[in-house]
Amino acid sequence: MKKMKKLGLPLSSGILVASMVLSLAACGSNTNNSENTSDNAPNTPDGTATTGAGSLADFAKFQGTKLTYWHPFSSTYIKSINDNMVVQEMEKRTGIKVDYITPPSGQESDAFNLMIASGELPDIIPDQGYKGGGLKAVQDGVYLKLNDLIPKYAPNYAAVLAQNPDFAKQAKEDDGTIWSFKMLQTDEEPSWAGPAIRKDYLDELGLQVPKTIDDWTNVLKALKDKKKLETPMLLQLKSKFGAAEAFAGTFGSSYSQFLNKNGTVVYGPIEPGFKDFLTLMNQWYKEGLIDKDFATRDDTSADAQVTSGKAGAVAVAFYGSFGPWATSGKATNPDYNLVPTTYPVLKEGDDPAKTIHVGNKNWYSKGSDIAISAKSKNVEAALRWLDYRYSAEGFMLFNYGVEGVSYNWVDGPVEQKDGSGFFPPALSERIKTQHPEFTDLLTKNPDGVDFWTAIDKYKSLYEAYLRNPLSYVMAPEVYDAMDKWSTPEKDYNMPPLSSTDEEVKVNAEVMTQINTYREEMVYKFIMGEEPIDDFDQYVAQIKKMGIDKMIKITQDQLERYNNR
Amino acid sequence: MIVKTHNRKMNILKTDFKKNKYIYLMVSIVVAWYIIFAYIPMYGVIIAFKDFNPGRGILNSPWVGLDHFKSFFIDPNFRRVITNTFLINIYDILWGFPAPIILALLMNEVRSKIFKKTVQNLTYLPFFISIVVVCGIIIDFTSTNGLINQLLSHFGVEKTNLLANKDLFRTIFVGSGIWQGIGWGSIIYLAALTNIDQQQYEAATIDGAGRWKQLLHITLPGISSTIMILLILRMGSIMSVGFEKIILLYNPLTYDTADVISSYVYRRGLLNADYSYSTAIGLLNSLINFFFLIGANWLSKKYSENSLW
């Protein structure tokens, strides 16, 4: 019983991810074409700005104001959120003292619901999936509606939204309500997942990097027969990077997603192309070309397969993995060389840019909503404090930290690979000749921690701000991967949609059933326990379980999104 | 007449209270704890009948009646998860429940203290290994090229992924549970064994009873009340299987035998963290569990001396 009781308290990070997905799907923002931009606010080297709307001068009256901010936090490097330099610098610059309430990480979702249930709300609340969405929270009197307040107190945020109609579109609800500050990226972030293969093995066998499905079949056969690999290709259906579905995507289908085919919503796993995908996988499985243990492969043992050289290719790799894999892989085999490849195409001569439609399109709004409590007594201070993140100085502070400490401006323009497109207009002249460079505190940390640990102290936490997703130090393979994986020009991925309360309910009821059945059948199809000829029955069963209702709901959501 | 009985009752109460005043003091501390920490918050079960929204609070969330229960009953997976939950528990009671008793009895027969302590320490160690690691080891051992398959292949058995075989899931699940819990579970029986009067064994030896007879006629009866109470309590969780180990071990190929109530509710929760739904299913579970406990208690009371109350 004890265990059952626990169910009331969903503990997993899985739920967390789900709530993040929810918060991604729930969007809100502003159509106001604010004239009040701060594009011209000059940026001085010490990081302070001169006068102008949305500048530090506005904070004069808030000296000593106290705000409370609920923010999940954990770090293996710093002891408390107050040790973060960005946090300290914000207090220095604005004079606003922020009292951070930090629930332990891993428990964010429960902690969030308990905070909401107790009614004792801090001024600033990063949404963790309010039940029914942000709009509902506004209706329930929990979050503040920000539409009228943003032009008044958040000119920088208003200016960013005004830069591109799509920014505003992705930052508001279907009815136009805006209830949060979002993490915004003013350019398209490169795709971060796709296939990869051992180039050194290919060279040894005298083979080219595969492009078409037939190439892949031949290459995998060679890896199995000539190289005697235990696992020619890892196939992680339950992968942590589940969004990317390289091989299902080749056939215009998807393992689990709804797709937006030129404005029409379809469910990937019942598309005709999915049958071709299953046929191929079944054939590969029979021939021993894909992981025999794909059904039980967990992330740790998948890593071991890659680094020990037992796996020749990875159906869906993720670019953050290249660095650690290479380090471990080279320790046992100096020739280890895993390279990203483009998404496979159907036949020779197909251009992946034109024929592949399931990549990993990233949207301008990355969610991570920060709302303001409807009970807050410091609404203006809270808005201004959040708005600072969207100014040019705020952009530098949150992405690179404090000048002279964690970064310096050095000669040489900001390259596209370093995210030139993500810089705010106020910095557009400067980045033609100079670029920010991280100091040794981050790249060769004196405490001996790596870049990714050190950022806990020197960069912003992951939350809503104007973000440059390329303001990190990355392995060379990563840039290669970004190029190869970002090829699809027209992507079928769904934009960030909003759901109504009713839609959420139907979703939970219908999709749990469908997902359970679909997963079972897909695994059985691949392993040959169900003949592929039964695919039509499988589609019929999913329809019987109510997929049409869900397709209709998703179509409605897409249309509401388009009409925002 | 009524007044008289009333008075008499009062008198009994008074004498009893006087005689047992310290007992009542002790009991009232415990009862107070139960009232405060268990009964006061119990009003929360009403969210099983509501569409709970933390923003509105428990009392202001709208009533939905039996909607959550209905949604569970009409689910095509309903029968399967109920059956699987029940069967896994039955197997666990059949194999997992006696295991620590047998271990304790065996240890009781061992004379060498060093051997006894070593065995005790070794068997109780796995209890402390986190479930994530235990499942990692299981997945590793049962994989196509894992330890078990490598051993079996020497006997000509074809290598397959054992965890992808739905017929083996319950065996693996219950078996690994025994491995992890046998030592820890035996502790309580070892403690109970110490309560048995040594003179009984001496007397039995004089009477010429062998060790087997002593085991049957002295040792087992000596711990039978502990066994019965633990069995009654175990029956009270017959519809419960924790979801952590299940979701770490199962995969879509074994849903047929492995998907239980808690794992299903967990998967549903992934789409929509819903306190009301999980409370409703939890409540249903508890009701069934409670009836099983009452039944087991009644049977035990009827056929043995032992009962919870």
Add this chain to the structure above:
Amino acid sequence: MQHEGILLKPLGFTWKGYSLVLNNPNISIGYYNTVYYVVVGTLISMIFTCFGGYALSRKGVLFSKYILILITITMFFSGGLIPFYLLVKDLGIYDTRWAIILPSAISTWNLIIMRTSFMQIPESLEESAKMDGANDFTVLFRIILPLSMPIIAVMVLFYGVAMWNSWFNAAIFLRDRSTFPLQLILREILIQNDKGSMLQVQNGISGQAEDMYRALIQYSTIVIATLPILVAYPFLQKYFVKGIMVGSLKG
């Protein structure tokens, strides 16, 4: 350090995992807090459980049947997380150490076992003591408890281990990081190192080198967390040795 799956063929030995975990500034605080919670919590739990177990095991006490039923019910029905949280807030023990100790003071399962064990002690002992003018406290502490050392040891072990392993109440009732128990801090470290996956999903990039040490950290964390309790066990073990029940005392 290379792992071949899990623990099978480690190709080397390294302290890196341990140093990564032990360098965490919160570990020592966590250790201190956990020891505090285990010692104080187990003591309070034992007092409550002994009182309850003794009082409910005496024959002829009125209402004891009903009290037992009420207690058993709580094993099955609870109001869930939210009312519990509000209660702790209302009691004014939120964000104090009491929030960890009091709400989990009694385990009904343990209480029932304790009662069962106390019931097996012959009543004659108690009666003769009462003839000599002993009250129930004296009977409990002077006669019952000394005769029940094995079960006391078991209960201490059960409560202690439960407290040692618990983290959930701390996660929801504590805000001040200087009161966090070890398990909660270790859990955060594990999640932090797994966050790779989560962040990667939203972020595109993350934990490159951290990722490599994830498994290491996992195992190091487990060893660090369970070693002390493994060391403590042999001390309790001696109470489970057959015949400790001081036969002579009975005579």
